[in-house]
Amino acid sequence: MTETIFDREQARELRRIAEEKAARRRPAVEDLSPEEVRRLLHELQVHQIELEMQNEELRRTQLELESSREMYFDLYDLAPVGYCTISEKGLILEANMTAASLLGAARGSLITEPFSRYIFPGDQDIYYNHRKTLFKTRSPQVCELRLLDAEKNPKWSRLEAAVAQTKDGNPVCRMVISDIDAHKQAEEKQQNLEDQLHHAQKMESVGRLAGGVAHDFNNMLMIIIGYADLLLADKHPNDPEQDPLKQILSAAVRARNLTKQLLSFARKQVMTLKPMDLNEVIRGFRQMMNRMVGEDVAVDFALEETPLWVKADVSLIEQILMNMAVNAKDAMPRGGRLLFETMTVELDEPGICSNCLEVTPGRYALLKISDTGLGMDPETAQNCFEPFFTTKAMGKGTGLGLSTVYGIVKQHLGDVKVLSQPGTGTTFMIYLPIGAQAPVPLPSPEKARDDVPGKSTIMVIEDEAAVRRLACKILRRKGYNVIESEDGESALSFACAYNKPIHLVLSDVIMPGLKGPEIMNGIIKYHPEAKALFMSGYSEEHISSENNQKYNHPFISKPFSGSQLLAEVAKILSVIQ
Ligand SMILES: Nc1ncnc2c1ncn2[C@@H]1O[C@H](COP(=O)(O)OP(=O)(O)OP(=O)(O)O)[C@@H](O)[C@H]1O
Ligand SMILES: [Mg+2]
Known part of the structure; x- marks a missing residue:
């Protein structure tokens, strides 16, 4: 900081000017009387004191000015904005x-x-x-x-x-x-979470709708397939009605496949969960994959060396692989590379879990399927798992491939995500919970007895009259002795009074009143010899695949044909456990 308002040079200059002016003043000091000199001296002393005081005042003001200038720069320069x-x-x-x-x-x-x-x-x-x-x-x-x-x-x-x-x-x-960067990022994160929630709710409601429609459709298709099958069985091979009947059957079977896909999306597919090594299933699919994608696409595998035991339905996992391969092939019209990778991941770090994955923390098998195809724009990537969303030409795609994958993965308590950019290819990441043990080989059946329809009694329990009548008709035609029941209560009171053996109970799962497994529990108290075969259009919470495993009863998915039903019944009746 400066010492005074003037520097030394200025002070010297001022002194010189002052002396010059003093020399020019009249009267000169030597002309004054002693009294006048004394007065003048006194005046001068007073002036000097005044000047010193003013100088002091100036010095203080100068200091204040300096300090407020510094404060101003601090405030200005280091301001939070x-x-x-x-x-x-x-x-x-x-x-x-x-x-x-x-x-x-x-x-x-x-x-x-x-x-x-x-x-x-x-x-x-x-x-x-x-x-x-x-x-x-x-x-x-x-x-x-x-x-x-x-x-x-x-x-x-x-x-x-x-x-x-x-x-x-x-x-x-x-x-x-x-x-405002941190604020904006928090806002974006919030928006992402809201979008995710909105998307999940949308998928949930579309799933519920699809599941409901598919369930009712299955009962109707059951009647179409069943009766067409029965009529066809009666026709002579040269009968002109054979062909139209076959057309009806094949259309109904196509419709059945469609509802099956919808049910997978709605996570209401009847599943048979078994411990399986994911790597093994992928390896088993290798040849089929090569054939499916054609020569222009190189299929590579980078599978984890140790087995990846997951509890899953093999046929559904195979369906995932197939849908993915078909999509990859479509995305690589001029060839490319399709890579299947597996690895174990631990999903307990908040970073991974909050990265949009809707799973509970734990160990997961990660299946990565990457192609070098056309990729997807952000809108397609956002919507690709929705049922009926397709970018393919009319008749080329129904938009059910990925929604089926989504439903299957979710039903296995996993999650699926996609990473894609136009021109750079696509990677799907499928997470499936690890936790299953290697399966213990089942003992082979002790002894088999021939299935003799004429001697076997089957109780059919089904609330849908048309379905019940059809099932009874198929079984009676084959020669089984059939007992018909429309609900659990009447089935139980009949079973209590019936003193001959009931070899098999064919029961619907979801019915008003008692559910299939509860009815079965009641019946075996009177008829311990009775085996069960459940028929169901879809799995529900209370008859989830877990329950099914607990009861360990076989399942037949609606809609089924007469021959499928008879084959399933014969299989159960010919094996005495
Ligand atoms: N590997 C991929 N690369 C680029 N786009 C893809 C890929 N897989 C899926 N898609 C996009 O996602 C959409 C939906 O796929 P999805 O499998 O559900 O239906 P689809 O293939 O169009 O018809 P479908 O499988 O029912 O025959 C596709 O139309 C396509 O736009
Ligand atoms: Mg597809």
């Missing part, structure tokens, strides 16, 4: 330290640079319009855009600007820059 003055042409005239750090540059290097140089290229238009409106309207303007930091990374900022005038009358923009 950036301050910038920008000319009408967009050049930086002045900036505080915070602005320099937000713009990722040294303060000195900013001056006379265009402010637009520090803006993310995608947001230049926002800034251009902001500045244009500001100088045109002369009213304060606010905008949000991304500035580039020192590493050239975009960071969200808010610019608040007003017009001021310089001393020479030119308009300038005084701008406040606030860092």
Whole structure:
């Protein structure tokens, strides 16, 4: 800081001028009387004291000024927001330290640079319009855009600007820059979570709808397939009605496959869960895969060396592999590479779990399926798991492949995600919970007895009259003795009073009143010899595959044909456990 208001040079100059002026003054001191000299001396002393006091006052004011100047710079430079003055042409005239750090540059290097140089290229238009409106309207303007930091990374900022005038009358923009990056990121995260929730709710409701429709459809298809089958069995091979009947059957079977896919999406597929090595299932599919994708596509495998035991339905896992392979083939019309990778992952770190995966933490088998195909744009990637979503031409795709995959994976308590960009290919990641043990080989059946329809009694329990009548008809035609029952209560009271053996109970699972497994539990109290065969259009919570495993009763999925039913019945009746 300076010592006084004048430096030494100035003081010497002032002294010289003062002496000159004193020399020119009249009367000179030697002309004065002693009394006048004494008075003059006194005056001079008083003046000197006054001057010293004024000087002291000046010195103090000077110090105060210095300290408030320092405070001003502290406040200005180290303010929590950036301050910038920008000319009408967009050049930086002045900036505080915070602005320099937000713009990722040294303060000195900013001056006379265009402010637009520090803006993310995608947001230049926002800034251009902001500045244009500001100088045109002369009213304060606010905008949000991304500035580039020192590493050239975009960071969200808010610019608040007003017009001021310089001393020479030119308009300038005084701008406040606030860092809102963390706030924006939190907002984006929140938005992502909301989108995810919305998507999950949408999938859930579409699933419920699809499941409901598919269930009712199955009962109707059951009647179409069953009766067409019965009629066909009666026809002579040369009968002209054979062909139309076959057409009806094949259309109904196609419709059955469609409802099967819908049920998979709705996670209501009847599953037979068994411990299986995921790697083994993939290896078993190798040849089929090669044939399916054609010669232009190289299929590679990078499977974890140790077995990946998951509890799953093999046929459903195979269906996933097939749907994925077909999609990959379609995405690589000019050939490419399809890679199947497996590995074990631990999903307990918040980073992974919060990364959109809807699974409980734990160990998972990760199956990665990557292709080098056309890839997907963000909208397709967002919607690809929805039923009936397809980008393929009319008649080329129904849009059920990935929704089936989604439903199967979810029903296995896993999750599936997609990573894709147009032109760079696609990777699907399927997570399935690990936890199953290697299976213990089952003992072979002790002894077999011939299934003799004429001697076997089957109780059929089904609330849907048309389905019940059809099943009874198929069984009676084969020669079985059939007992018909429309619900659990009547079946139980009949079984209690019936004193001959009941060899098999063919029961629906979901019915008003008692459910299939509960009825079966009641019947075996009176007829321990009775075996069970459940028929169901879909699995529900209370007859989940887990329950089914607990009861360990065989299942037949509706809709089934007469021959399927008879084959299943014969299989059970011919084996005495
Ligand atoms: N491997 C992939 N590469 C690029 N896009 C894909 C891939 N897999 C799926 N898609 C996109 O997702 C959409 C939905 O796939 P999905 O398998 O559900 O139906 P689809 O293949 O169109 O018809 P479907 O499988 O019922 O015959 C496809 O139409 C396609 O746009
Ligand atoms: Mg498909």
